[in-house]
Amino acid sequence: MVDNLVLSQSVTALKGVGSKVAERLHKIGIQQVQDLLFHLPLRYQDRTRLHPLGSVRLHQECLIEGTVKLSQIKFGRRRSLLCHIEDGTGSLVLRFFHFSKTQQQQLSQGARVRCFGELRNGPSSLEMVHPEYKIIAVEGFVPVETELTPIYPTTEGLHQLSLRKLLKQALACLDNSSLPELLSENNRLHPVAHYSLTDALRYVHQPPPDVDVQQLLERTHPTQRRLAYEELLAHQVSMRQLRQRTLQHKSPVLKGVDEHSQQFLQQLPFPLTNAQQRVIDEILLDITQNQPMQRLVQGDVGSGKTVVAAMAVVSAVSAGYQAVMMAPTELLAEQHLRTFKAWLEPLGISVGWCVGKQTAAERKQTLADLDSGEIRVAVGTHALFQDEVVFNNLGLVVIDEQHRFGVHQRLALRDKGKNLELVPHQLVMTATPIPRTLAMTAYADLNVSVIDELPPGRSPVTTVVIPDSRRDDIVARVAVACQEKRQVYWVCTLIEESEHLQCQAAEDSTIELQQALPDLRIALVHGRMKGHEKEAIMQAFKAGDIDLLVATTVIEVGVDVPNASLMVIENSERLGLAQLHQLRGRVGRGSIQSHCVLMYHSPLSEKGQARLKCLRETNDGFVIAQRDLELRGPGELLGTRQTGLPQFRVADLVEDQDLVAVMQQAADSFLQSTPERAEDLITRWFGHRIDFGQV
Secondary structure: OOOOOOOOOEHHHOOOOOHHHHHHHHHOOOOEHHHHHOOOOOEEEOOOOEOOHHHOOOOOEEEEEEEEEEEEEEOOOOOEEEEEEEOOOOEEEEEEOOOOHHHHHHOOOOOEEEEEEEEEEOOOOEEEEOOEEEEEOOOOOOOOOOOOEEEOOOOOOOOHHHHHHHHHHHHHOOOOOOOOOOOOHHHOOOHHHHOOHHHHHHHHHOOOOOOOHHHHHOOOOHHHHHHHHHHHHHHHHHHHHHHHHHHHOEOOOOOOOHHHHHHHHHHOOOOOOHHHHHHHHHHHHHHOOOOOOEEEEEEOOOOOHHHHHHHHHHHHHHOOOEEEEEOOOHHHHHHHHHHHHHHHHHHOOOEEEEOOOOOHHHHHHHHHHHHHOOOOEEEEOHHHHOOOOOEOOEEEEEEOOHHHOOHHHHHHHHHHEOOOOEOOEEEEEEOOOOOHHHHHHHOOOOEEEEEOOOOOOOOOOEEEEEEHHHHHHHHHHHHHHHHOOOEEEEEOOOOOOOHHHHHHHHHHHHHHHHHHOOOOOEEEEOOOOOHHHHHHHHHHHHOOOOOEEEEOHHHOOOOOOOOEEEEEEOOHHHOOHHHHHHHHOOOOOOOOOOEEEEEEOOOOOHHHHHHHHHHHHOOOHHHHHHHHHHHHOHHHHHOHHHHOOOOOOOOOOOOOHHHHHHHHHHHHHHHHHOHHHHHHHHHHHHHHHOOHHHO
16 A cells, blocks of 8 residues: 555556556546546446355346366357356356366366356356356355455456556545545535445445445445435536636627517518417527526427527627527538528528538638628538637527537637627527436526427327338338328438448338339438438428438438428337437428338337337427436437536436436535535546536
């Protein structure tokens, strides 16, 4: 043990950590000794009790012991060593594909062997493949481990054993003075918060023998929840700080001219719904303040978010400022461009365009027009982030499909104006409904508005679930729909991991459908096509020149085709609920009764059945999002890889909803009673990984 080890020291202060090991530890976010303590076990192995062979079950991971009755080498496709062991209650087989002469001798008939591993189905009985094992004395008692064995997240070249040794050193210098308690009595708004931090950490790394193993394995033990509580609090406090920093900025007051808004509403071919009107009022109130608006608008597929955004844009422009609308794909950006041109140009508002695929000359012109203020409203993609893009006087930023962009990207658009004293207002939109608990955590720096009704005249989509063995019936149904002059989407989902193979699968489907339906005009659109090719096909589909569009999931957010009334989704069991719901939202855009067929490949897992059943039963995006959260967890729903959501180490936004529910209150009391501890709390949990201030 290193004497006088301090938790804030570099990990190189630990015994056994040279530059190579330090580099590997850095890869998993461990730079100081303290970081090790917060590097928590993913799961545990229970080697504290022996299981009789007669009681073990398939897929169980357990410790067993028995005497080798027969040891033989089996020659098949791969040579393997099979050891049949018994203990008087039952028997099973140990199988080794890689073994030496010495091992073969060790595991010969009569040897007593103790193994740890997972049970699988073998040809004749249960098997353990390559278990960890040791040969023990035939007579006498050999003690088992006294505590559960933690299994840590790791990286190549860093072994569990080394991690455990390092943790032992770190735990040896853990006490209340080396790792002070940051939560005062008032901040502990949940019973689990009354454990001390040091006790909780020690318990989680070295669970005692009398622990409730099930609780630990299910991550519901009070000590684990105590850590989750503090981690959620640290996140909430960091988002509060981010919000406070944002509110210290000043923004332009966008008091638009009423008659422009009236003109805009008069030319719309439809009236606004009450929900749209309510959300517009909330936005207009925000943008007439001199503090930056930070608002998230959630609205289900087809609820009319674009009109709400356009209304804010008209206000910004008539107050003398520029506005920008950013979308995650060129396809979606082009749709917004067409819509905005149709709505805004009659009012004399110039709409420009900024995407990656522009020619050098077009781009130069666009940049000049943004800089001079010639373009009042810019529509585009990530290209708007680039350094050379400068606005004359940017007042409002609208971001569509927020979950495709991280917090960092969202805030990077703020600094695009010439007048850096004033930051633009931000309106963020998503068609992925997010359950309230999750929105409170993921978007704690935003106010949330919900458009919770669909425009009149939209027909709800009926959904059926059919096995792919009835593919011919579905093809016949497509033929009928097209004879009735309706259009159809046929979606091929990710069957293959690689995009190349996925496109190949879509091409094969297209050929099959062309052979089965020779009279129809069939086209294919997929992710590997060039932007302009995709665009041309989507436009032809929209214009009614294509009957059946075969597509990969690129159409998830895409064009409006009111005449499309049938969607078939192949291998629907492979997609998450939120994504299926998004896809389904491509039909039912007109007044025609629309249908969605979810084709699946048997047999369906229980989770698969639950997902498809949920879609059949409801069209409500919020109900679907809540189910998706329960079935798949938050990372999938928000596309965590891109959300800027921190990867929580202990907290689980689904399992810990009761903790999430008290977080706003906990953050209030923490910041009121001990604001000076905020930085320490954030650094302790998110350390070097998120610097929100630099966003």
